[in-house]
Amino acid sequence: MIQSGTSSVGCPAGKALVFAAVALGAGSASAQEAASSLGNAIANGDVAMEFRYRMETVDQTGFEEDAMASVLKSRISFRPLDIGNLGFFFELDNVSYLGDDDFNSTRNGKTEYPLIADPDGTHVNQAYMDFRNEGGYIRLGRQRINLDEQRFIGGVAWRQNEQTMDALTVVNNPLDNVSLHYSYVHGVSRIFGPEDGIPTDFYDSNTHLFNAAIDLALGGRLVLYHYAIDLENAAPLSNRTTGVRFSQTIEGGELEFPFNLEYARQGDYGDNPIAYDSSFLLLEGGVDIRDLRLMLGHQQFGGDLSEPQMMFRTPLATLHRYQGWTDRFLTIPGQGVENTYLTLTSGGLTLSWHDFSSEAGPDHYGSEWNISWQYAIDENYTLLLKYATYDPDTHATDVDKAWVQFTATF
Numbered sequence: 001m002i003q004s005g006t007s008s009v010g011c012p013a014g015k016a017l018v019f020a021a022v023a024l025g026a027g028s029a030s031a032q033e034a035a036s037s038l039g040n041a042i043a044n045g046d047v048a049m050e051f052r053y054r055m056e057t058v059d060q061t062g063f064e065e066d067a068m069a070s071v072l073k074s075r076i077s078f079r080p081l082d083i084g085n086l087g088f089f090f091e092l093d094n095v096s097y098l099g100d101d102d103f104n105s106t107r108n109g110k111t112e113y114p115l116i117a118d119p120d121g122t123h124v125n126q127a128y129m130d131f132r133n134e135g136g137y138i139r140l141g142r143q144r145i146n147l148d149e150q151r152f153i154g155g156v157a158w159r160q161n162e163q164t165m166d167a168l169t170v171v172n173n174p175l176d177n178v179s180l181h182y183s184y185v186h187g188v189s190r191i192f193g194p195e196d197g198i199p200t201d202f203y204d205s206n207t208h209l210f211n212a213a214i215d216l217a218l219g220g221r222l223v224l225y226h227y228a229i230d231l232e233n234a235a236p237l238s239n240r241t242t243g244v245r246f247s248q249t250i251e252g253g254e255l256e257f258p259f260n261l262e263y264a265r266q267g268d269y270g271d272n273p274i275a276y277d278s279s280f281l282l283l284e285g286g287v288d289i290r291d292l293r294l295m296l297g298h299q300q301f302g303g304d305l306s307e308p309q310m311m312f313r314t315p316l317a318t319l320h321r322y323q324g325w326t327d328r329f330l331t332i333p334g335q336g337v338e339n340t341y342l343t344l345t346s347g348g349l350t351l352s353w354h355d356f357s358s359e360a361g362p363d364h365y366g367s368e369w370n371i372s373w374q375y376a377i378d379e380n381y382t383l384l385l386k387y388a389t390y391d392p393d394t395h396a397t398d399v400d401k402a403w404v405q406f407t408a409t410f
Contacts, residue, residue, distance in 0.1 A: 067103035123194035154318030230270030303336025325388035365395035
């Protein structure tokens with residue numbers, strides 16, 4: 001494991017997996033064969049590179065200056081050949097500014113500008129080893145963990161610094177239609193790194209993530225999950241969430257009707273000083289007509305009208321994907337939030353409208369429009385144009401954000 005601070009390899013689970021992996025590797029090859037295979041594995045491994053340039057602008061009420069970020073993320077990944085059942089992976093990211101940093105990165109001290117949370121620097125994004133067999137795999141190290149739709153556990157890959165986790169993960173497929181996932185997370189490398197600062201770049205964690213997915217007949221999928229998140233240096237965010245998700249697509253000739261239903265209960269966990277109980281609900285359905293999809297959805301994160309800090313918490317989620325691209329609701333307000341939305345997608349075009357209100361009270365927070373267009377120039381190059389505007393009523397301020405992004409992969 002790689003992090004600033006204590007090493008998660010020192011945890012009992014980490015030591016146990018190291019010894020298990022070594023023993024399993026030894027069982028498949030002699031020491032001399034393993035040494036020979038290591039050199040061959042490195043010499044013939046796969047190298048991948050990605051360069052993602054993005055220009056982002058933010059015009060936000062309350063700031064005299066608009067923010068403008070010109071940011072390049074450079075990523076190099078290396079995967080040696082497997083040695084028997086053992087595999088390894090290493091990924092290094094660098095975030096650099098091209099031109100002036102006329103924005104608040106959370107680290108550059110330029111608070112006169114609106115926030116664009118892309119601190120610069122170089123860090124290890126992933127570094128892990130796998131033991132694989134036909135039934136699944138065991139993974140130890142810094143890794144990307146995206147569970148289901150990332151509403152609770154995700155990598156926040158939209159930002160130039162990704163969120164990855166120092167973890168022990170076990171994935172098992174006991175049946176063709178059943179997948180079981182468990183992760184013990186010892187630390188979380190957040191999007192605000194790699195330098196120390198506020199918000200923190202790293203969560204010290206004692207977290208357990210359980211997820212079971214069952215593929216049903218006629219295309220249905222049932223997911224049961226339990227996430228016990230204990231963040232030692234962010235105790236008020238610690239929570240225990242238990243939920244169920246059902247997804248189905250109904251065939252209707254030239255039309256298809258996808259829908260998703262999800263419900264979860266959440267309460268305090270670990271050293272959270274706030275005793276609370278809250279809930280999450282998702283109702284979503286739509287229609288597919290050839291390459292066009294229209295989806296209507298309603299999701300709500302619980303809150304409380306009279307008592308503060310009773311709201312649902314999502315400290316490890318990818319919320320940019322769901323709560324509007326202006327990021328007005330990355331933290332759930334005290335009265336919770338209801339998000340009713342309509343999304344149209346066709347080819348590379350996405351158009352969304354969101355209406356936000358309080359879950360526990362009468363407040364109408366505001367509304368938001370999102371539009372994006374993505375074009376694959378060829379298999380290596382992609383262009384993305386994206387715009388979002390939020391019109392407030394009782395929550396936050398007016399904000400307009402625009403992005404031009406170019407990605408090259410090799």
